[in-house]
Amino acid sequence: MLTSDSSNDNALLVFDDVWVHSNRPTTIHVNHTDDNIFKDASKTTVNSASKNLFSNASHSIFNKLTRKTADRTHNQQVTDEQVLIKAASGQLAQGQLTVLTGASGSGKSVLLRVLAGLSPLATGNIWLNVDKNQQQNIHETSAIEWRTQVALLAQHPQLIEGSVLDNLQLPYSLHANQHSSFNIDWHIKQLGFLQRSQAFLQQSAAHLSGGERQLVNTLRLLQLQPQVLLLDEPTAALDAETANNLIQLLMHWLQAEPHRAMLWVTHDTQTILPFANEHWNMQAGTLNG
Numbered sequence: 478m479l480t481s482d483s484s485n486d487n488a489l490l491v492f493d494d495v496w497v498h499s500n501r502p503t504t505i506h507v508n509h510t511d512d513n514i515f516k517d518a519s520k521t522t523v524n525s526a527s528k529n530l531f532s533n534a535s536h537s538i539f540n541k542l543t544r545k546t547a548d549r550t551h552n553q554q555v556t557d558e559q560v561l562i563k564a565a566s567g568q569l570a571q572g573q574l575t576v577l578t579g580a581s582g583s584g585k586s587v588l589l590r591v592l593a594g595l596s597p598l599a600t601g602n603i604w605l606n607v608d609k610n611q612q613q614n615i616h617e618t619s620a621i622e623w624r625t626q627v628a629l630l631a632q633h634p635q636l637i638e639g640s641v642l643d644n645l646q647l648p649y650s651l652h653a654n655q656h657s658s659f660n661i662d663w664h665i666k667q668l669g670f671l672q673r674s675q676a677f678l679q680q681s682a683a684h685l686s687g688g689e690r691q692l693v694n695t696l697r698l699l700q701l702q703p704q705v706l707l708l709d710e711p712t713a714a715l716d717a718e719t720a721n722n723l724i725q726l727l728m729h730w731l732q733a734e735p736h737r738a739m740l741w742v743t744h745d746t747q748t749i750l751p752f753a754n755e756h757w758n759m760q761a762g763t764l765n766g
């Protein structure tokens with residue numbers, strides 16, 4: 478078991494014995510719980526002699542009984558608990574790129590969301606070594622504070638209406654980022670890496686391609702200088718050249734400061750793996766480092 482003291486000196490983000498459950502509501506058809514009512518109802522149906530004995534009053538009782546039976550055979554929502562992540566432990570080291578692969582549905586995105594503080598863990602621990610003297614535990618840190626340091630680049634970027642520039646400036650209108658300010662020069666430099674001119678900033682977000690939306694999403698997140706970047710298939714919607722440019726940009730970001738780490742989920746092992754320091758694999762919720 479990893480403890481905050483036993484983790485590697487270089488470890489930036491450490492997680493230990495993380496379990497994640499889902500409480501997914503499932504609709505089932507219930508028609509077995511009210512056998513007695515069924516029996517009673519069929520008795521009433523079959524026994525026409527009794528029915529005749531009880532004129533209108535008995536007829537209404539009969540109707541009530543059959544209606545009740547129908548109500549009880551309605552679909553019912555039950556909670557079906559599943560284990561999505563089983564006892565996952567690992568460390569993301571400073572300056573390193575860790576690549577996470579695994580079959581579809583194996584739990585890679587769930588793990589990223591949990592590490593980013595966007596989904597709850599059932600048990601286990603996650604902590605961030607902010608610097609030599611400061612350590613933060615996910616259970617004792619506010620969600621906003623955690624997410625400014627451990628950022629998730631989601632698979633499907635959400636952009637607002639307006640220009641690329643409006644989208645890039647958006648985070649600075651949030652209370653959490655009130656102490657930092659938008660740096661246009663930084664963006665122009667990054668656009669150079671991505672082979673885009675400054676005119677890109679004025680483009681309407683509504684007319685961007687899927688790949689361009691991902692570029693905007695990446696810049697919007699990187700400008701806030703997180704320490705740990707969690708990437709969920711960021712190059713999936715990009716052509717080979719743009720994907721390469723984005724990889725260069727992200728590797729440059731990783732190496733620009735010592736206190737940074739990246740965890741990169743991908744199915745495209747050929748392009749990313751050559752850059753990886755570590756390779757993890759996920760199989761049916763079990764993480765193999």
Ligand SMILES: Nc1ncnc2c1ncn2[C@@H]1O[C@H](COP(=O)(O)OP(=O)(O)OP(=O)(O)O)[C@@H](O)[C@H]1O
Nearest residue numbers: 499500501561579580581582583584585586587588
């Ligand atoms: N919020 C949720 N509630 C319940 N189940 C979920 C939830 N999110 C994901 N799952 C389930 O967890 C399993 C793992 O999903 P996940 O998105 O992590 O897969 P993945 O490995 O990232 O797949 P892919 O490579 O296709 O993106 C799936 O069976 C999915 O249906």
